[in-house]
Amino acid sequence: MTAPVFVVGEGTVLRPGTLTLEGPEGRHAVSVRRLRAGEEVVLTDGAGTGAYGSVAAVEGKDRLLVDVTEVRTEPEPAPRITVVQALPKGDRGELAVETMTETGVDAVVPWGAARCITQWKGERGARSLAKWRATAREAGKQSRRLRFPEVTEAATTREVARLLAGADFAAVLHEDGGVAAPLATAELPRAGRLVLVVGPEGGVSPEELDAFAAAGAAPYRLGGSVLRTSTAGTAAVALLLTRTGRWS
Numbered sequence: 001m002t003a004p005v006f007v008v009g010e011g012t013v014l015r016p017g018t019l020t021l022e023g024p025e026g027r028h029a030v031s032v033r034r035l036r037a038g039e040e041v042v043l044t045d046g047a048g049t050g051a052y053g054s055v056a057a058v059e060g061k062d063r064l065l066v067d068v069t070e071v072r073t074e075p076e077p078a079p080r081i082t083v084v085q086a087l088p089k090g091d092r093g094e095l096a097v098e099t100m101t102e103t104g105v106d107a108v109v110p111w112g113a114a115r116c117i118t119q120w121k122g123e124r125g126a127r128s129l130a131k132w133r134a135t136a137r138e139a140g141k142q143s144r145r146l147r148f149p150e151v152t153e154a155a156t157t158r159e160v161a162r163l164l165a166g167a168d169f170a171a172v173l174h175e176d177g178g179v180a181a182p183l184a185t186a187e188l189p190r191a192g193r194l195v196l197v198v199g200p201e202g203g204v205s206p207e208e209l210d211a212f213a214a215a216g217a218a219p220y221r222l223g224g225s226v227l228r229t230s231t232a233g234t235a236a237v238a239l240l241l242t243r244t245g246r247w248s
Contacts, residue, residue, distance in 0.1 A: 002144055003039075003040040003041050003042050003052070004029075004033060004035075004041055004042070004141075005041075005042045005043075005044055005050075005140075005141045005144050005145075005146075006021055006025045006026075006028070006029055006041060006042070006043055006044070006141070007025055007043075007044060007045070007046055007137065007141065008021065008025070008043050008044070008045055008051075009022075009023060009025075012043075012045070014043060014044075014045060014049050014050070014051040014068070014071050015051070015068065015071060016051075016068050016069060016070070016071060017067075017068055018056060018065055018066065018067055018068070019043060019051060019053075019065075019066050019068055020063065020064070020065055020066075021041075021043060021063070021064040021065075021066055022062055022063045022064070023062065024062075026062045026063050026064050027061060027062035029041070029064050030058055030060070030061055030062055030063070030064055031061050031062065035055050035058070035064065036055060036058065037054075037055050037056065037057060037058065038054055038055060039054060039055050040052075040053070040054050041053065041054065041055060041064075041066055042144070042146075043066060043068070044145075044146045046137065046140060046146075046147065046148040047147060047148075048073055048074045048075075048076070048146055048147040049071065049072070049073045049074075049146060050071070050072050050073075050074075050146040051066070051068040051070070051071050052068065052069060052070045052071070052072065053066050053067045053068035053069045053070070054066070054067055054069075055067075072146070073146075074146050074147055077104075077106055077147070077246065078190070078191045078192075078246075079168065079169075079188075079189055079190065079191050079192050079193060079194050079244055079246075080106045080107070080192070080193050080194065081104070081105055081106050081107075081194045081196070081237060081240055081241070082105075082106060082107040082108070082109060082163070082167075082193065082194065082195045082196070083100060083105050083107070083108055083109070083195075083196050083197075083198060083233045083236070083237060084109040084111045084155065084160050084163065084195065084196065084197040084198065085097070085100075085108055085109065085110060085111060085198050085229070085233055086111050086112075086113040086115075086116055086197075086198060086199050086200035086204075086229055087110060087111065087112055087113070087116045087118045087119065087120060087128075087154075087200070088116075088118065088200070088201070088228075088229050088230050089117055089118055089201075092228070092229070092230035093110070093118075093128070093131075093132060093230070094131055094132065094135045095230045095231075096108075096198075096229070096230040096231070096233055096234065097132050097135045097136050097139070097149075097151065098135050098136075098138075098139045099139075099231070099234040100149070100233050100234050100237055101135070101136050101139035101140055101143065101145070101148070101149050102139050102142065102143040103234050103237045103238050103241070104237060104238075104241050104246065104247075105149050105233070105237045106147075106149055106150070107149055107150040107151075107152065108132070108136065108149055108150070108151045108152070109152045109154075109155050109160065109163065110128075110129065110132065110151070110152070110153075110154040110155065111154065111155050111157070111160055111197070112154055112155075112156070113157070113199055113200045113204065113205070113208060114157070114205045114207070114208060115199070115200045115201075115202035115203060115204075115205055116200045116202075117200070117201075117202075120154050125154060129151070129153065129154065132151045133151045136148055136149050136151050157208055157211055158211070160197065160212070161211045161212060161214070161215040162215070163195055164195055164197070164212055164215040164216060164217040165215040165216055166193070167192075167193045167194065167195040167216070167217075168189045168191070168192030168193050168194065169186070169188055169189055169192070169193075169194045169195070170194075170195050170196075170212075170215065170216050170217035170218070171183065171186065171194075171195070171196050171197065171217055171218060171219075171220045172196075172197040172199070172204060172209065172212050172217050172218070172219050172220070173196065173197065173198050173199065173219075173220060173221065173222065173232055173236060174199075174203075174204070174209075174219035174220065174221055175203070175221060175226045176219070176221070179219055180219040180220050180221040181218070181219070181220055181221070182220065182221060182222075182223075183220040183221065183222055183236060183239055183240075184222075184223075184239060184243070186220060186243075188240065188243055188244050189244075190244060190245065194240060194244070195217075196233070196236055196237075196240070197212060197217065198229055198232050198233040198236070199229065200229055201228065201229055222235055222236060222239070
């Protein structure tokens with residue numbers, strides 16, 4: 001079985017030697033995973049560095065000593081894939097973040113599109129953003145990633161347009177085969193930034209499509225079937241990872 005991944009506290013330097021895992025992560029390792037001396041673990045900062053070793057000792061219910069024998073640092077991914085995710089209803093937003101993280105997305109931008117039923121405002125918005133970020137962190141650990149995706153603050157349509165304008169490849173998923181080309185045949189760069197917009201269940205409005213087109217984003221479709229907003233991003237990320245060579 002692959003060694004479980006745990007996130008170290010901010011400021012912890014990952015290096016060979018004995019490191020301490022404590023707090024919520026230490027409690028999870030000791031009391032939930034019930035790790036014991038000799039079992040292999042990976043410690044990460046979530047920013048691309050991982051420390052590989054084994055449990056040296058268990059102290060109490062929330063403290064683990066790890067004998068680190070190797071430290072690895074992953075390079076920044078190329079190209080970098082960002083998904084602008086329209087806000088779905090209920091917990092489908094966390095589902096989208098979870099599966100995109102497990103697949104390999106590099107950044108997720110929450111977007112309050114015109115046709116979104118859900119809107120993030122005030123304390124509700126702050127709680128929802130915290131859930132998305134926690135989901136990305138846990139999914140990153142589950143999928144054994146060393147570099148977790150960034151989940152940004154919620155963006156307006158104007159901010160999304162600026163993001164698209166600065167991308168090396170910009171696309172909006174669209175279900176209309178009459179205006180959207182297949183994403184599977186798009187010409188993709190091997191480096192730089194790829195930004196993909198996933199609209200809400202009601203679709204991207206004509207005004208939003210015009211704004212994104214002016215920013216250089218063309219409409220693309222995934223296939224003959226129409227996916228839900230909570231699954232379309234994951235399918236698109238998998239396609240982009242394959243076609244850019246990141247999964248080769």
